[in-house]
Amino acid sequence: MTAVKQLVKGLAEQHGRNEESLLPILQGIVSQEQHISEDAMVEVARELNISAAQVYGTATFYSFLHTKPLGKFVIRVCKTITCMMHGKNQIIKELETVLKINLGETTHDGKFTLLETNCLGQCHKGPAMLINDKPYTQLTPEKVREIIMMYRHEEVRAN
Amino acid sequence: MAEKINLKIDNIAVNIDEGSTILEAAQKINIRIPTLCYHEDLCVAGNCRVCMVEQVGSDRLIPSCAMPVSEGMEIMTNSLKVRSARKQVVELLVSEHRAECTRCYKNGKCELQDLSSEYIVGENGYIDLIPLKGYSIDNFSPSIIKDDSKCIRCQRCVRTCNELQNIGALSVAYKGEHMKISSFYEKPMYEVVCTNCGQCINRCPTGALTEKTYFDEVWSALNSEKKHVVVQTAPAVRIALGEALGMPVGEIVTGKLVAALRRLGFNSVLDTDFTADLTIIEEGNELLQRLKKVLVDGDTSVKLPLTTSCSPGWVKFIEHAFPEYLENVSTAKSPQQMFGALAKTFYAKKIGVEPENMVSISVMPCTAKKYEADRPEMRSSGYKDVDYVLTTRELALMIKQAGIDFSSLPDDEYDSIMGESSGAAVIFGATGGVMEAALRTAYEVVTGREVPFKNLNITAVRGMEDVKEATIKIENVLPEWSFLEGAELKTCVAHGLSNAKKVMEAVRDGKAEYHFIEIMACPGGCLGGGGQPIPTSLAIRKQRSKAIYEEDSLKPIRKSHENPEVIHIYEEFLKEPLGEKSHELLHTHYTKRNRY
């Protein structure tokens, strides 16, 4: 049995095999593998006896469920209205310049992925973003540059 | 009995069953409320909002397709508020739509276009969002084109594929402005579980899902001096073509169909019904042979129940969903493919045409037949056995293009040979028809007597019930069939793939014991096929079914084995059912496919 098959089987045993188990299983895959691969989706469909397209539909609906491989650090900038009015577009522009990628892409070294997400519950301190699980608020372009620099330094030091 | 509810719509009193929707109440008094996501074959989605109406005394507009009636309700379907809301909804939909009607296959038959023409969308339109959107067009499949730029996301297709077919080839992916209708991983349709049944095409209100058309190729063949163009017509075309040419539903137009094909320039106008009769002989004998091998010889390599194989949507479905049951599927090709294989061999020789100069066309109620004709196995003649498959709709368009006034055409008759057919072949077009036809023949082969039903009508397998079962007791058999004396032949008939799935699960789980199962991928059988005139509904399918059984009852020959051309082709060419020639030309094999 492949690793993915094993993982999905284990998750299905843990969460059950009805339609309501779909979301927790997908979340489980993401927490293990960061993204849900095509093979993983096929396995989920097989375990739950639903169509693979339905799994794909659900996986693409939620912004926290990734269907593409992500970088080590996943940056999620809030795109909801309050943050938007607080200038999230400038934040994204700055991140794109610093990282030399477009929104939705991953850097060549596989370190950073830049995404948008829905409200993070930090509206009073917008614009806000997450890097992996860590929130950063009241962002400005300068602040964003510093944060990225900090991650880069840490990476260099770690190696 | 349901309680009755009284309400007023546009000041007209209506009395209707509790639980009905406002839309149904309006329909009852012939008030048309426009709809887009609503389809009577499907569950209510309530997502398009064009069916909004005003309830007197309330500020909010309500979706009439989803809202049940209540006592004393007063509804306005055409107030200023309703009209402006409706217009806005249509305008928004059009702004996200690649409206290029003049180049669109759905032009003139599009529900979105109809609505925009009623509301003259455009003066205060929203900005056109289409140039800003990345959309994709999937035209890689031999049978279906999926054009996301024309999709209004009403989800009729998703519901069709889930509810009627239980396949789930299509799903809603992403959300908000990025929401789209997607296959698994946005793969091309031909790579996924889609069976090509075309039921989603029949229900898509726009040009987002259409069949791949081949009429241009057919026109070129017809205009080529060197080519001998042979056409075959499926049973269900003759009872539905009229609908697409302005005639009432359920009109039998066999004679006009033949006349129109001659006028279009086809050199040989022949009938798939002929090979439907042949299918019955081959498949009926296969059933009897399998019964003998299992019951007498105890041969465990032979599988029962036997299932029919004439619906290519069903074949692709079982290849994906129950690959462990492929040995249960009859090896007999569908009538279309039997015809194609014979056309470029037996028939070509008969009329002295080189097979490479023959173009073999079929007119089908079906989109899956386009895919079937493209299968690599379907080249028994050494050439592509069926070159192009046209839907009933495409033929209707060709007839219009040729300027033929269809309804005034005089009746004409099929060419002979391969043009003669029995009533048993005609009913192939309805769910239960293949079963009935097979029983008419098999019972007689075994007992030497006609099936014991009044006028040969086996009513137990007719009708629109999801799954039908019939048990036929076989008595007083001829000596060579003595092992069947007193046997009860258990049969099952299902139409629509969600019903097919139920039946196959019952078989798999040992909950049902059948000998012979007929399955048609489309609701109602081929008469409700994915290539038939749009719209479709249960009432329309029932009308078409009535026409089919009427055509059967009018035929002088009602049993496949009595078709003189069938008798003749065995004498002259095939020699015997399941014989060597049959195996070469009339039988096939299947392929295991991925479940996804």
Ligand code: SF4
């Ligand atoms: S789908 Fe309808 S509205 Fe859109 S281009 Fe085609 S005909 Fe026009």
Ligand code: SF4
């Ligand atoms: S493809 Fe057609 S049926 Fe499906 S959502 Fe789009 S418009 Fe509706």
Ligand code: SF4
């Ligand atoms: S053609 Fe049939 S199987 Fe394919 S997507 Fe449409 S409804 Fe589903």
Ligand code: FES
């Ligand atoms: S709007 Fe951005 S965190 Fe809520």
Ligand code: FES
């Ligand atoms: S038809 Fe009622 S909401 Fe679409």
